[in-house]
Amino acid sequence: MRIVCPHCGERPVDEFVPYGAAGLKRPDASASTSDWLDYVYLRDNKAGMHGELFYHVGGCRAWLIVTRDTRTHAIAEVVAARDQRDAAR
Amino acid sequence: MPQRIGRADGPAGVTVHERGDLSLGLITARRGMRTTCIDSLRASYDLDAPMTARIVHGRTLSLAWAGPETWLAIGSARPDIETELKAVVGQAASIVDMSDQRVVMRISGPMTRTVLAKGVTIDLHPRVFKPGDTAITPLAHITTQLWQVDDTPTFDLVSPHATARDMFHWLTVSAAEFGLDVGRTQL
Numbered sequence: 001m002r003i004v005c006p007h008c009g010e011r012p013v014d015e016f017v018p019y020g021a022a023g024l025k026r027p028d029a030s031a032s033t034s035d036w037l038d039y040v041y042l043r044d045n046k047a048g049m050h051g052e053l054f055y056h057v058g059g060c061r062a063w064l065i066v067t068r069d070t071r072t073h074a075i076a077e078v079v080a081a082r083d084q085r086d087a088a089r
Numbered sequence: 090m091p092q093r094i095g096r097a098d099g100p101a102g103v104t105v106h107e108r109g110d111l112s113l114g115l116i117t118a119r120r121g122m123r124t125t126c127i128d129s130l131r132a133s134y135d136l137d138a139p140m141t142a143r144i145v146h147g148r149t150l151s152l153a154w155a156g157p158e159t160w161l162a163i164g165s166a167r168p169d170i171e172t173e174l175k176a177v178v179g180q181a182a183s184i185v186d187m188s189d190q191r192v193v194m195r196i197s198g199p200m201t202r203t204v205l206a207k208g209v210t211i212d213l214h215p216r217v218f219k220p221g222d223t224a225i226t227p228l229a230h231i232t233t234q235l236w237q238v239d240d241t242p243t244f245d246l247v248s249p250h251a252t253a254r255d256m257f258h259w260l261t262v263s264a265a266e267f268g269l270d271v272g273r274t275q276l
Contacts, residue, residue, distance in 0.1 A: 007157055008142065008224065012210050015227060058227045060156040080157060 001073060006080050007060040015058030022051040022065045022081070047071055053081065091272045095265025102200030102267025105260060108245065111163055112170040113187035116178065118158040126158075126181035133177045144223045144236045153223050153236055161187070161234065161247070192253035196260065197243035200267040205235075205244065207263045215240070229259040 001013040021043055027035040051067045063081035068074060093101065116138075118126040127138045136147040138160050144153040155161040162174060171186035178184065196204070202213050208229040212218065223236035233256070234247040248256045261269060 008226070009211075011226070015210075058232050059225045061225075062157050082157070 003054065003064070003066060003075065004078055005056055005059055005062075005064065006078055006083075007062055008056065011056070011059055015056060016054040016064075017057050019053035019055060019063075022053045049076060091270040094261050094269040094271060096268035099268065101198055101270035103196055103198040103204055103260075103264040104270040104272060105194055105196045105257075105264075106272030108193040108195050110166045111188065111193055112165070112167050113191050113193075114162040114164075114170040114174045115155065115185045115187050116152075116160045116162055116174060116182045117185075118182045119180065122181040123158050126178050129178050129181060130160075142223050142225075143221050145221070153234065155225065155234060163193075190250055191247050192250050192256075194246045194248070194253075194257065194260070195238070195243060196246060197238075197241050198267075198270075199241075200264065201242050201244060204260070204264045204267065208259060209233075209235075213237075215242070229256060229263075231256050231259075 002010050003013055003016055004010045024039060027039050047070055049067055050070045051065050054064045054066050056062050056064060065077075065079050065081050065084055066075060067077040069076065091101075091104065096102070116126065116130075130136060130138050130152065134147045134150045134152075136145050136150065136152050138152050139145055139154045142154050144151055149164060151163040153161040153163065162170065164170060166188075167173065169186075170188065171184050174182075174184045205213055205228070209226050211224055211226050218224075218237060220237045220239050220242075223234060225232065225234045227233065228235065228246065228248075231248055231252045235244050237244050246256065261271075
């Protein structure tokens, strides 16, 4: 599997460390236990397009959001997490 | 006289020496201050800090892209590159003196690409990787920054100090079949 890093170009997956689902919204401190349970433990396990955080530890050391199809592992998009955050602001 | 490792006859396929006379500084632009940082570097060094994986050379300093909005400043030895760079960029970037944290090895010679191909996964073919191009990638499992210096070809390899001996050992093993001339080095 190869990931096309937006900064470094095409690199083998072993240069990257996967972190888990991207785009989770941290609940407010006063949120209910079930909201926190959902945030910390419960994942959707989607069959289809899924965004995940990857850290490019063997390269530019940037956090990336990799969107792939969990059924085929085909990668649809790779963006720098900071760019997505800045775009959302 | 350089020391020969590996094949003893004929000219060396690869030569290596440590560039021990350098000062290195890591420049990381603070959030939203990229333009200010680039402008102050340009004003002081007449260099455009590269936004892609390139290295640019000025009269007294070189700037290598080292990640998004991050640059490695390379200069000949000076008393205090950290204070110097802080005075240049002010609050626009954080500066770390890397002079004692990184070791720079210069390797050159006709078999350089063949040897590097044993350690990296990226393509260094002259069609895609040219003088002035840089990359950060594992070399023999050590995260390394490298850049091409000229078409000899010559490359600079930047290893963390702690793993520089391992990288040098990898080089001696990988280049032995072509003959490796080791110039001045403390490794």
